[in-house]
Amino acid sequence: MYRFLLTPRWLGIFALTLVAATVMVLLGNWQLSRYRERSAINERIDAADRVAPAPLADVLPTAGGSAGVAGPAPEKDAAWTRVTVTGRYDDTNTIVVRGRTVDSRVGFEVVTPLLLADGSAVLVDHGWVPPPPGSATAQPELPAIPTGQVTVVGRVHLSESKPGVVDRRDGRLETRRIALPRLAGELPYPIYGAYLLLDEQTPAADPTFAAVPIQHENNWQNAGYVIQWWLFALMTLYGFGWLARREALGDNKSKTDDRTPRSRDRAAEPA
Template sequence: MSRYRFLLTPTWLGWLALCVLFAVACAFLAQWQIDRREQALEEINRVVSNYDEDPVPYAEVRDLYDSPSAADEWTVTTVTGEYLADDTKLVRNRAHAGSIGYEQLVPFAVSGSEDIVVVSRGWLPTDSADGSLPAYMPQPPEGEVELIMRLKPAEPAIDRDAPEGQLASVDTAEYSAEIGEDLMPGAYGLMSSEDPAPEQAPQQLTRPELDEGPHLSYSMQWYAFGLLGFLGWGYAARIHARDQDLAEAEDTQGSEEIVHRAAGVSTQDRIREARRRRRLRSGQLSDEDIEDAWSEEHLRETPEAGGEQQPGDRNLRDQELRATR
C-alpha cells in the first residue's frame, strides 16, 4: 500500500472530491430522467385507461369540466347542444403531424342546462400565401348537434399577445373574458365526431403515442458517467504508481550499473534484476525469486557443485537472502 501513499496528498484528494461532485451531479440528472419517464408512463396509462372507453353522458361527468384531475384526461363524453359559431376562436402555433397550424375552438351550449363548454373541433393548416391565417375556415353544423368528445384540461395563460380572433393557448378564462360568456373553466372537449356531420371539418388530432421515450436509457447513462469518474481516477492512480516504480527501478539500475558491467551482465538482465530487487524490498516475492534464493544459498554451501562465485555476486545474494528471511 506504500506505493499508493501519494493518494493521501492534497492534489489526489482534490481530484477525488471532484469525482464525488461529478457523481452527485450525474445522480441528480439520472433521477430527473427517471422522473420524466414516470410522467410519460402516467400519460400512457391515462390514454390506455380512458381514450377508447365507451362515451359517458355529459351530465355524469359535468363536474370534471369544472375541476378535473390529471387522471380524468381523455374521458370520452357524449353531449347534445348547439354551437355558438359567432364566438369561434383560433389557437395559434399548434403542432400536428410535423406541421404548425391552428386549432379551431367553438363554444358549445349544452342542451337542458346553462353550461357552455369549449370544444376544439380540430387542426387547420396555415395559408401558403399568408401564414397568419388558416388555409380554410370550416363552419360547425347548425342547429342541435350530438357530439362525442374527449376531455382535456384547460391550458394555463401564456404571456404572449395574439391577433384579434386568436388565442395564445386554450385558456378558458381569457376566452370567457373575450366573448363575455361564462364557460366551463376547468376543461374543454376535443371533438371526436359530430352528428350531423358537416361537409367540411378540421383535421382530427392524432391519437397520443404510447411511447415512454429514452428516459430510462438516459438515466442509466448518467449513472455510468458518474461511475466512470471514479474509474478514471483509479486508472490515473495506477499509472502514476507504475511510473514511480519505473523511475525507482531506473535509479537502482544506475547505481549498480558499474558492478553489473564489470560482471558482464546484459541490459535486459540488469532491468530484470532491478525489478527483482524492487520485489525484495517490498516483500512481494514470486515463487521464482524464492527458488533462486534457495538455489544460490546451497551453491555457496557446496562450492564443488558449481564454479567459484564473484565477490560482488556473493555480496548481492547475501543481501537478498537476508531480505527473504
C-alpha cells in the same frame, strides 16, 4: 503503494470526481422520472381507445364560479381521458386558432364553447381546417356548427401555458394559443379549466374538420439519456481509478529504478 491518495492534491481530485459522478447520477434519475412520466402519458393515450368515456363532471373540476373565469386546471393525469358531455354550442363565440399545423400544413383549429345546463361551458376543439386559397392569414370559411342539443365525446386537453393575444376579427375571436384563463375573460360565462379534442359527436360533426392528431411522447429519448448519464458517472469513477493506478505504478517503477544503481555499485566494490 497508494499512500499518495491521502495527499491534498489527490483528495481534491477524489472530491471533484465524487461531485461530478453524483451530479451525473442525479441527472440520470431526473431523466428516469421523465421517462416514467412520458410513458404514463402514452399509456393513457392508448388506454382511452379501450374504455368507455366518463362523464365530464367525473374527470374535470367544476367550472369557474362567475362569468369570465376559468375553473381550476385538472391534474396532469386527467389529460387525454375520454369524456362525454351534452349541451348546445354557442357559435357566436367560436374561437379561431391560427398557425396550427396538421400533416405539415398550417391552418386553423376551430374551438366553440359548449353551453351546459348549469350555465357553465366547456370549450370543444372541432378540428383543423385549411386556410382560404391564396392567403395563409385570412380567416377561413368555417363549416357549420350544429344547433340545438349535441352530445360530445372528446379527449381532455390541458390549457396551453402561453397566454397569447386574443382579438376579435370579422366578428370572431382569434388567437394563437388555447390558453383558457385568457380566453375566459372574453366569454360571458364560466368555463372549465381544460378543453376537449372532439372524437365524435351526435349529431355528427362536419367532415370538413380534420381531426387534430394526438402525438405520443418520445419516452425512449429519455431512456437513452438515463443510460448516457449513468455511464458517464461510471466512466468518471473509472477514470479516477485509472489515474490513481497509473500514478501508483509510476511511483513504484521510479523507486525500483532508484534502488538498482546502488545495488550495482555495491557489487562493483572490492572485497
